Amino acid sequence: MSGELSPDEIARYSRHLLMPEVTIEGQRRLKAGRVLCIGAGGLGSPATLYLAAAGVGTIGLIDSDVVDISNLQRQLLHGTKDIGRKKLESARDRLRDVNPHVHVVLHHGRFSADNALTIARDYDVVVDGSDNFPTRYLSNDVCVWLGKPNVYGSIFRFDGQTTVFAPHLGGPCYRCLFPEPPTPGSVPNCAEAGVLGVLPGIIGTLQALEAIKLIIGIGDPLVGRLLHCDALKMKFREFNVRRDPACPVCGSNPSITEPIDYEQFCSGDTEPARLPSINVQDLKRKIDAGEKFLLIDVREPFEYEIARIDGAKLIPLREIAQRADDLRDEEIVVHCHSGMRSAQAVELLRKAGLTNVSNLEGGIDAWSEEIDPTVPRY
Ligand SMILES: [Zn+2]
Numbered sequence: 001m002s003g004e005l006s007p008d009e010i011a012r013y014s015r016h017l018l019m020p021e022v023t024i025e026g027q028r029r030l031k032a033g034r035v036l037c038i039g040a041g042g043l044g045s046p047a048t049l050y051l052a053a054a055g056v057g058t059i060g061l062i063d064s065d066v067v068d069i070s071n072l073q074r075q076l077l078h079g080t081k082d083i084g085r086k087k088l089e090s091a092r093d094r095l096r097d098v099n100p101h102v103h104v105v106l107h108h109g110r111f112s113a114d115n116a117l118t119i120a121r122d123y124d125v126v127v128d129g130s131d132n133f134p135t136r137y138l139s140n141d142v143c144v145w146l147g148k149p150n151v152y153g154s155i156f157r158f159d160g161q162t163t164v165f166a167p168h169l170g171g172p173c174y175r176c177l178f179p180e181p182p183t184p185g186s187v188p189n190c191a192e193a194g195v196l197g198v199l200p201g202i203i204g205t206l207q208a209l210e211a212i213k214l215i216i217g218i219g220d221p222l223v224g225r226l227l228h229c230d231a232l233k234m235k236f237r238e239f240n241v242r243r244d245p246a247c248p249v250c251g252s253n254p255s256i257t258e259p260i261d262y263e264q265f266c267s268g269d270t271e272p273a274r275l276p277s278i279n280v281q282d283l284k285r286k287i288d289a290g291e292k293f294l295l296i297d298v299r300e301p302f303e304y305e306i307a308r309i310d311g312a313k314l315i316p317l318r319e320i321a322q323r324a325d326d327l328r329d330e331e332i333v334v335h336c337h338s339g340m341r342s343a344q345a346v347e348l349l350r351k352a353g354l355t356n357v358s359n360l361e362g363g364i365d366a367w368s369e370e371i372d373p374t375v376p377r378y
Pocket of ligand 1: 174175176243247
């Protein structure tokens, strides 16, 4: 156990030291503790802010993004002045200000099959604040192999959930609950579906709390229990979750024992990239040239209200299959917010026998970014 506490630290952490469950011994454990947080976004912001404030001695952060104005609604590590900066740099400055005693380690880039084991090995606890399935499976697998608790959190619109995956402590891992990733496009991410700004604050804070309890070794960790928060009804529900003895990673006869190609694993059978597609530059050229074709927007009506491409016809994804017959004999370009739902629509239309259909890469978001900045981004 390294590290005596300086007088300044004793003053700083006095509200911890007063509690018999923590005391100076617990605070020393926090100081010696090492937590890796994957992502400096919606979950990573509250998680690392509270971990730093609590005096966790070493906080590792991995992220490859730059601060965007749309992040600020929930990612409180970053401020308006940080727009355009690397999230890691903005996060480091903020965390140092919160607590200069904390050592912040920056891992630039993506958490990937190549670097995950090497990075995670140096930490006691991993907080998964990622927003995509390949990273979640990777983070899970690596933690199982290294015997480290993986504090999971996810958010979607008004719903959030958190648990601690730790087969070595008797609970399940992520793959015990979700052996297969969802079909690509079936689960929209925050950029597609939105998220209430406070919700990641709640879930990320719970993740920090679990990490702190694990480091000090107090209380009952959220192992074998999945906590779900419905923010609209303000209901917390707890589900018991169990290990699957046949789990491919933590089961008794594991089939996955080293990092796999997670992007491919999560891309499933359908590969939108293989569908006929068109980029926003080409779409602009077609429109400017007055070509005759039908532009179909498969988003939801409320999204159409927020932003639209002139001339696009709104047919939400769930209606597209029934409408296929009306669309025969036309050249069709399909778009959505960022290209995932429209890829599904293109597939549905092709299955219905339509041949002249292509997907707009990057959706209206790319259109707004590259072609028409007057179209609001959301
Ligand atoms: Zn498992």
